[in-house]
Amino acid sequence: MPATNTVSKFGSYVDRAWGLVKHRPKGWKALLYNTAMAKARIAGPLMMPVHLTIEPTNACNARCPVCETGNGTMARRRGLIDFDVYKEFIDDVAPTTAVLMYYFMGEPFLHRRSYDMVRYARDKGIYVETCTNGDFVDAEGIVYSDVNEINFQIGGMRQETHGIYRVRSNLDKIHLNLHALLDLRRRHPESNVQVNVGFIVMKHNEHEVPEFLRWAKEIGIDRANVIDPCVRSVAEGEELLPKDRSYWFYDEQAFARGVLKPKVVPDNECTWIWNSTVVNWDGSVVPCCRDPNGKHVFGNAFEHSLREVWNGPATRAFREKIASAQGDVDICKLCSGYGVPKLDNAPPLQFEIKRLSLDTNVLDIPADLGGDAAAEQSSGSRERATVN
Numbered sequence: 001m002p003a004t005n006t007v008s009k010f011g012s013y014v015d016r017a018w019g020l021v022k023h024r025p026k027g028w029k030a031l032l033y034n035t036a037m038a039k040a041r042i043a044g045p046l047m048m049p050v051h052l053t054i055e056p057t058n059a060c061n062a063r064c065p066v067c068e069t070g071n072g073t074m075a076r077r078r079g080l081i082d083f084d085v086y087k088e089f090i091d092d093v094a095p096t097t098a099v100l101m102y103y104f105m106g107e108p109f110l111h112r113r114s115y116d117m118v119r120y121a122r123d124k125g126i127y128v129e130t131c132t133n134g135d136f137v138d139a140e141g142i143v144y145s146d147v148n149e150i151n152f153q154i155g156g157m158r159q160e161t162h163g164i165y166r167v168r169s170n171l172d173k174i175h176l177n178l179h180a181l182l183d184l185r186r187r188h189p190e191s192n193v194q195v196n197v198g199f200i201v202m203k204h205n206e207h208e209v210p211e212f213l214r215w216a217k218e219i220g221i222d223r224a225n226v227i228d229p230c231v232r233s234v235a236e237g238e239e240l241l242p243k244d245r246s247y248w249f250y251d252e253q254a255f256a257r258g259v260l261k262p263k264v265v266p267d268n269e270c271t272w273i274w275n276s277t278v279v280n281w282d283g284s285v286v287p288c289c290r291d292p293n294g295k296h297v298f299g300n301a302f303e304h305s306l307r308e309v310w311n312g313p314a315t316r317a318f319r320e321k322i323a324s325a326q327g328d329v330d331i332c333k334l335c336s337g338y339g340v341p342k343l344d345n346a347p348p349l350q351f352e353i354k355r356l357s358l359d360t361n362v363l364d365i366p367a368d369l370g371g372d373a374a375a376e377q378s379s380g381s382r383e384r385a386t387v388n
Helices: 003-023 028-039 083-093 114-123 139-145 159-165 171-187 206-219 234-240 252-256 306-310 313-328 367-372
Strands: 051-054 099-102 127-132 149-154 194-200 223-227 276-279 284-286 352-356 374-378
Touching (some): 003 028, 114 127, 114 139, 139 171, 149 171, 159 171, 171 206, 194 206, 206 367, 284 306, 306 313
Parallel strands (some): 051 099, 051 276, 099 127, 127 149, 194 223, 223 352
């Protein structure tokens, strides 16, 4: 890494650390301590994670071809989290959890108690965000739940393009649900919900990105996320990756040789795994969103406390492997890392465009959007954006 990039990266760490010390959001001490431990490549013991992902269900109505749930290769049995067990879990982790991602390998709103579960976590003082294909979102349920952030993800601007990847998903239904939510939020200005829409850029829809940005601003979305796609193999890449390779976070030269690997390969470091973990619907704890099939189960957070699992021997052994031989860790091979969780989750003050990419070029914003659109470029490390 060039010296200038190293200095810039160090400066950003210092700035962020100072911001945490200055504002002291929930979990700030744990985030600083665990991140320092990650930088020092020390596996633990750690303070409790500030960010958790929980899986309401690993079932889904859509059949997205890259997703293990959608393409039928999910190795775990399917099920729904038990509501009472969930409440006990939230009671246990609420004092230390700043952010809860309510979503993993399924459509969260297929669970009939989702709105109650989100509300329960919100009443415990946890910032909750979720991600959905949008087919089953109930506007009144969302506003009642007091969820902080909901991310709709679409695959195109019309059914013909949307349905190529979002197989069995209905774009008209998504639009109705999205507009209903935006309308209800306008009538309830006290609502905390931030409404985002993500556009997963692929070969069949890349020409629709400018249209997506204009549409998102016009209907009143808070943030439009332009997302580089994930694939699991070269064959999937040949079928789905955009022709415009600025939307790739895969190494183009390696791809030409038939090898799929990211442009940026982590060097025995993953601050995300030192600050976050995933709890599946049955309580099994896995490292991150790169382990959909549960290959690396650290323990069960519904049978033992998460604190016991988090600093247990299996979890620490996995972190030691990351810190010493990350190149041998299977779930890291297609990942560039996700940085550290954000604790300062303030909603944008105006319509915002965010690019989730490793490409360092700022996204071209259509001229007719004018200066009213704030653009945020994330580069250098891939921010967490589950795009199954």
